[in-house]
Amino acid sequence: MKELEYLNIINKTLTDSSLIGDDCAYLEEFDLCITQDTLVEGVHFLLNTTDAFTLAQKSVNVNLSDLAAAGAKPLYITLSLSLPKNIDKNFVENFYKGVESAVSKYGIKVAGGDLTGADRVYISICAIGKKYNSVQVSRTNAKAGDIIALTGTHGSSAGGLKLLSQGKKEPEILIKKHLLPSAQVEKSKIIMQTAFDCNVKNIAMMDSSDGLGDALYKLSTGCGYLFDIDFDSIPVDEELKTAFPEEWKDLLMWGGEDFELVFCIDKSAFEKLDKTKFYKIGTVSDKPITKDIANVLNQEFENKIFKHF
Amino acid sequence: MKELEYLNIINKTLTDSSLIGDDCAYLEEFDLCITQDTLVEGVHFLLNTTDAFTLAQKSVNVNLSDLAAAGAKPLYITLSLSLPKNIDKNFVENFYKGVESAVSKYGIKVAGGDLTGADRVYISICAIGKKYNSVQVSRTNAKAGDIIALTGTHGSSAGGLKLLSQGKKEPEILIKKHLLPSAQVEKSKIIMQTAFDCNVKNIAMMDSSDGLGDALYKLSTGCGYLFDIDFDSIPVDEELKTAFPEEWKDLLMWGGEDFELVFCIDKSAFEKLDKTKFYKIGTVSDKPITKDIANVLNQEFENKIFKHF
Numbered sequence: 001m002k003e004l005e006y007l008n009i010i011n012k013t014l015t016d017s018s019l020i021g022d023d024c025a026y027l028e029e030f031d032l033c034i035t036q037d038t039l040v041e042g043v044h045f046l047l048n049t050t051d052a053f054t055l056a057q058k059s060v061n062v063n064l065s066d067l068a069a070a071g072a073k074p075l076y077i078t079l080s081l082s083l084p085k086n087i088d089k090n091f092v093e094n095f096y097k098g099v100e101s102a103v104s105k106y107g108i109k110v111a112g113g114d115l116t117g118a119d120r121v122y123i124s125i126c127a128i129g130k131k132y133n134s135v136q137v138s139r140t141n142a143k144a145g146d147i148i149a150l151t152g153t154h155g156s157s158a159g160g161l162k163l164l165s166q167g168k169k170e171p172e173i174l175i176k177k178h179l180l181p182s183a184q185v186e187k188s189k190i191i192m193q194t195a196f197d198c199n200v201k202n203i204a205m206m207d208s209s210d211g212l213g214d215a216l217y218k219l220s221t222g223c224g225y226l227f228d229i230d231f232d233s234i235p236v237d238e239e240l241k242t243a244f245p246e247e248w249k250d251l252l253m254w255g256g257e258d259f260e261l262v263f264c265i266d267k268s269a270f271e272k273l274d275k276t277k278f279y280k281i282g283t284v285s286d287k288p289i290t291k292d293i294a295n296v297l298n299q300e301f302e303n304k305i306f307k308h309f
Numbered sequence: 310m311k312e313l314e315y316l317n318i319i320n321k322t323l324t325d326s327s328l329i330g331d332d333c334a335y336l337e338e339f340d341l342c343i344t345q346d347t348l349v350e351g352v353h354f355l356l357n358t359t360d361a362f363t364l365a366q367k368s369v370n371v372n373l374s375d376l377a378a379a380g381a382k383p384l385y386i387t388l389s390l391s392l393p394k395n396i397d398k399n400f401v402e403n404f405y406k407g408v409e410s411a412v413s414k415y416g417i418k419v420a421g422g423d424l425t426g427a428d429r430v431y432i433s434i435c436a437i438g439k440k441y442n443s444v445q446v447s448r449t450n451a452k453a454g455d456i457i458a459l460t461g462t463h464g465s466s467a468g469g470l471k472l473l474s475q476g477k478k479e480p481e482i483l484i485k486k487h488l489l490p491s492a493q494v495e496k497s498k499i500i501m502q503t504a505f506d507c508n509v510k511n512i513a514m515m516d517s518s519d520g521l522g523d524a525l526y527k528l529s530t531g532c533g534y535l536f537d538i539d540f541d542s543i544p545v546d547e548e549l550k551t552a553f554p555e556e557w558k559d560l561l562m563w564g565g566e567d568f569e570l571v572f573c574i575d576k577s578a579f580e581k582l583d584k585t586k587f588y589k590i591g592t593v594s595d596k597p598i599t600k601d602i603a604n605v606l607n608q609e610f611e612n613k614i615f616k617h618f
């Protein structure tokens with residue numbers, strides 16, 4: 001069963017699924033964004049390639065990345081931790097040290113959660129943030145002429161995962177990008193502020209947790225226009241090219257968990273952004289996605305997409 | 310490792326753990342309450358004694374019960390569902406029908422979540438609600454002279470669980486109370502409104518998810534006064550006495566998952582409550598819990614407390 005099938009069931013079954021679809025749900029009444037993400041041992045991580053401190057930091061950052069993608073300042077998290085009975089006391093202590101390290105960086109408060117038993121380690125975090133300003137953010141907001149841009153390199157996390165699965169520990173930069181990703185909290189704030197200052201009312205943005213290709217596909221089909229992408233302008237870590245001379249292009253496009261921001265923004269606002277931190281990779285064309293093109297794209301996408309499930 | 314040890318580690322490790330301790334965290338800035346609870350296959354439920362629809366309803370109600378205990382009206386949930394690869398499509402459909410059934414009853418919106426793979430079924434729900442009014446609710450708010458009261462019978466859920474584990478399907482009322490508990494959303498609203506109308510500023514309240522004895526222990530040690538409880542006044546389903554003539558008193562006090570409210574409220578407010586729906590079981594004495602008494606209580610409690618972990 002594919003994730004899309006699940007989403008169809010959910011949309012069909014719930015009377016009101018209007019808040020489902022973006023990285024976060026926006027609770028208009030409170031001007032808050034909310035998101036929940038779960039990491040499962042054996043699916044999202046292995047305990048022999050990470051440690052409790054690192055794992056906690058990643059778990060928090062995965063959720064902060066969703067808030068960043070929604071243009072929201074992180075304020076609170078709740079955390080549910082399920083642990084096997086035989087788990088070491090140090091694991092729990094180091095895990096919470098990792099949580100503290102991740103939340104204290106941004107002044108986020110831990111607002112409860114729970115602890116349960118389980119056969120494996122299972123971490124589910126709910127994060128709440130407040131929109132930086134009135135600029136609307138969604139996956140469907142791109143318009144013809146917008147600049148398509150990224151906050152950083154892609155493929156390195158997937159490269160790191162591949163190295164770990166081969167028992168390798170170098171290049172360290174790739175391993176680190178996989179085990180210890182940083183949510184783009186600061187850059188989200190800058191994008192939102194710049195859009196606001198330029199009187200841009202809407203931007204399209206999401207994070208690249210499921211891969212750059214996935215994000216571009218969703219943003220493009222979300223607005224209904226084809227994207228003109230200059231592949232050579234996509235930033236990439238040299239270490240990825242060196243470690244994976246054959247596969248780096250595939251990892252770059254279809255590897256996941258880089259947790260960078262992928263966004264489409266009016267040219268006027270993009271021009272104000274620091275080009276050493278925000279990378280233009282293309283423009284939104286004025287060619288609509290016809291039904292035929294959509295079918296081809298959908299097929300291609302189904303074949304390539306990085307799947308967690 | 311005991312839950313208390315975990316909580317000590319958490320409190321020691323996080324710089325700010327001020328929002329941790331009650332059923333919900335209260336986010337003062339937004340007047341919102343937030344809670345997260347997780348149900349794990351093999352720990353909290355077995356797939357051969359429940360079905361997806363029932364399981365979903367229980368999962369939602371477990372969280373709504375925490376909001377009820379905080380005196381908050383439920384508004385939103387996020388839901389993270391982790392499923393084994395081979396799970397039936399009907400399971401997902403019936404699960405979301407159960408979610409819809411539970412949330413539509415109170416006009417709650419599902420504000421996203423995620424779906425992941427896992428080896429077992431894991432359900433983690435975060436629920437957000439808004440305080441009904443300015444009456445402060447916490448586990449530590451009881452004062453000498455307060456009435457100690459309940460919203461319903463206890464022990465039946467634990468009795469139902471015991472019957473299920475013995476392969477029995479009757480008495481149905483006990484089974485149903487275990488598999489399909491209802492959060493006391495309406496009664497929470499009435500308690501909060503009555504307190505407000507009587508100008509009572511603070512009440513002590515929690516739910517009995519971990520057992521009546523656990524709730525009374527926490528409320529008593531929370532305020533520092535001994536409770537005078539009239540055991541015979543605790544409401545109990547006759548079916549529990551009949552099915553468990555030897556054990557019903559133990560199940561009543563130490564069985565968990567009844568998801569009723571246990572509260573201590575000023576006499577003036579209790580008098581206004583409908584006595585056919587709210588049951589007085591005792592009063593908060595003016596005898597402080599001395600260190601010696603605390604030690605004895607603690608030991609007794611440790612021996613009896615129903616443990617999920």
